[in-house]
Amino acid sequence: MRNTPDLPGEDRSLFAERLTTPAGLPWILAGAALAAVGVGVLSGARHLDAGSSAEVVLLLASTVLIGVGQGLVLLVLLRWGLVSRRHRWTSILLVTVTVALTLALVTEGIRAASAEAAAGGAWAGYRIKAGKQADSAWIGGRKVGGQRVYRIEPTKRNVKSGYGEPATVADLNGAKAKPSARRTSVAACVLATYGARKDNIQAAAVDATTYHLLKGGKWRITKARGAQRIRQAGSSKYVRSYAKTMLANCGRLAGPYPVSMSSTTAPVGSATKVVFTIKSATGHGLANVPVTFSYGGSSPVAYTDSSGTATTYFNVTTAGVTRATARADRVPEWRLTVRSPKNKRASKVAVAGRLAAVEASTPVRASGAQTVVVANGSATLRVGQPLAGTYTVDGGSGTRTVARSAYGPFDTSATNCNAPRAYTSSTSMSSNGRFALPSWLPPKSGYYRWGVAVTGNELSTAASTCGASVRVIKQAAVAQDRPAGRSRTVKVGQGFDVDVVVSGFDRAEGHSLVSRLYGPFVNKDNARCVESKRVASKNQTRNVSGNGKVNMGNAAISSSANTGWYVWQTTLSTGDLVAGATSACGVLYEVVR
Structure with a gap:
């Protein structure tokens, strides 16, 4: 049975009649509908980003709809007399209170949303129990001036504030205060690696981890306040698990990040291997970091492996030293980027998602195909002349040692740069070009060759x-004389001869020695060794192979018509390595009847 208000008997039928009157029922239904819509809008607002402009609008709209709907129902009841006259003042009071509460709710909703937006609008995370401190009401990330941020001072007030420009710090509170530089860098790693992703669980874990590292004490995730905040969050089990994982990962991988770079020496025309390595402060490699290499106009990108190493190869085209560079520009920042509040009661915030760049370079040594060429100053020399020439070196780089060696003497021109080595000297060089060979004097006849050897180094091949070959000739000499006891005057038919002394040989070599007779001359002072006066039939020939004295044999003038003065001249033939010579025109004989 339906219960109805306790009305006098005569009013009961009136209540039933007015409750179903066509004029009142639509207004009651409309008010109820408005309130229901307000509840739906309120439910939808809870799924939006806390503190966002959309949430503020929907909270305001839901509050207005619920309040208007409630007020409309009560006013209709009063208007149509559906409430007992006996309770009318009570109903009026109820309507007044409802309207006042609705207005208060609207005002508080606008104030709370505006305050939250001004203090750093909540961005991703969960609502938790509200309080006066900065660590209350929200666990997760916020937005300040378009940046994703996290509060870092839990004991400050939960009040609105503007914020100053970002400042980067490696040690949040200095060397003598907490947190340490190490904890600062681990917190920076957490914020950089995990803080910028819009995920409620992850953002809540970053918030909890940030307090754990930068404040410590009861804000550690296993201590009173830290654990309490996590329990108040949605999906608290996963928030706690995420926080532990973040602490473990960034404990291994936080910076600062030492980097190193190396390359292999390669001949021109081949490839050099270039290696870049990045490590965490604890010596662990950073994996999956993109590294942009640069060398010779090429800029390939490689990713680091689990050891923090990225490798690439470059073709080398020029001998010498050229630098290769590498840049890793998506490395988690190891310093905190902090923004201070303009309201001193508010908490500072740390900016999330900050990445840093690290660079390194290394010399790439390309070894050139070095060449050396020798040019002789002359193909033939005499003993006593310098074995001059030049050598030209090309394609080398860096400091090298060059050895200049003269090989010989050899008996034939079919020589090489093997032993014996008659002379050697060394010098250093640091540039290519044409250089003079030493002015070395070969001591004896023979065939000689210059050999030049240039050492290699990491930039040049040896x-x-x-x-x-250069032929070095020894000059011989010929001298002649009248044999001892021989008279300068001889008669027709009487033989006369000449002794010849050969000198200058420094090796055994076959030569011919020819003495030629010139005459007759009327006067001895007119005796000359000219072809027109040569007595061809009187040539005296001997074979010699070295130094010594040789008697050339007798010649006789058999005709009285050819009496007069005669003179001798001797010639030594030229060989391969000993140069011949001709004596003076001398040794006179007078032939008489």
Whole structure:
């Protein structure tokens, strides 16, 4: 049975009649509908970003709809007399209180949303129990000036504030205060690696981890306040698990990040291997970091492996030293980026998602195909002349040592740059070009060759060459004299001869020695060794192979018509390595009847 208000008997039927009157029922239904819509809008607002402009609008709208709906129902009841006259003043009071509460709710909703937005609008996370401190009401990330931030001073007030410009710090409160530089860098790693992703669980874990590292004490995730805040969050089990994982990962991988770089020496035309390595402060490699290399106009990108190493290869085209560079520009920041509040009662905030860049370089040493060429100053020399020439080095780089060696003497021109080595000297060089060979004097006849060898280094391959042979000739000498006891005057038919002394040989070599007779001359002072006066039939020939004295044999003038003065001249033939010579025109004989 339906219960109805306790009305006098005569009013009961009136209540039933007016409750179903066509004029009142639609207004009651409309008020109820408005309130229901307000409840739906309120439910939808709870799924939006806390503190966002959309949430503020929907909270305001839901509050207005619920209040208007409630007021409309009560006013209709009063208007149509559906409430007992006996309770009318009570109903009027109820309507007044409802309207006042609705207005208060609207005012508080606007104030709370505005305050939260001004203090750093909640961005991702969970509502928790509200309080006066900065660590209350919300666990997660906020937005300040378009940046994703997290509060770092839990004991400050939960009040609105503007914020100053970001400042970067490696040690949040200095060397003598907490947290340490190490905890600062681990917190920076958490914020950089995990803080910028819009995920409620992850953002709540970053919030809890940030307080754990930067405040410590009861805000550690296993201590009273830290654990309490996590329990008040939605999905608290996962928030706690995420926080532990973040602490473990960034404990291993936080910076600062030492980097190193190396390359292999490669001949021109081949490839050099370039390696870049990045480690955490605890020596663990940073994996999956993109690294942009640069060398010779090429800029490939490689990713680090689990050891923090990225490798690439470059073709080298020029001998010498050229620097290769590498830049890793998506490294988690190891310093905190902090924004201070303009309201001194509010908490500072740390900016999330900050990445840093680290760079390194290394010399790439490309070894050139070094060449050396020898050019002789002359193909033939005499003993006593310098074995001059030049050598040209090309394709080398850096400091090298060059050895200049003269090989010989050899008996034939079919020589090489093997032993014996008659002379050697060394010098250093740091540039390519054409250089003079030493002015070395070969001591004896023979064939000689310059050999030049240039050492290699990490930039140049070794090179050597053997120059063309140079013939070094020894000059011989011929002297003649009248044999001892021989008279200068002889008669027709009587033989007369000449002794010849050969000198200057420094090796055994076959030569011919020819003495030629010139005459007759009427006067001895007119005796000359000219072809027109040569007595061809009187040539005296001997074979010699070295130094010594040789009697050339007798010649006789058999005709009285050819009496007069005669003179001798001797010639030594030229060989391969000993140069011939001709004596003076001398040794006179007078032939008489």
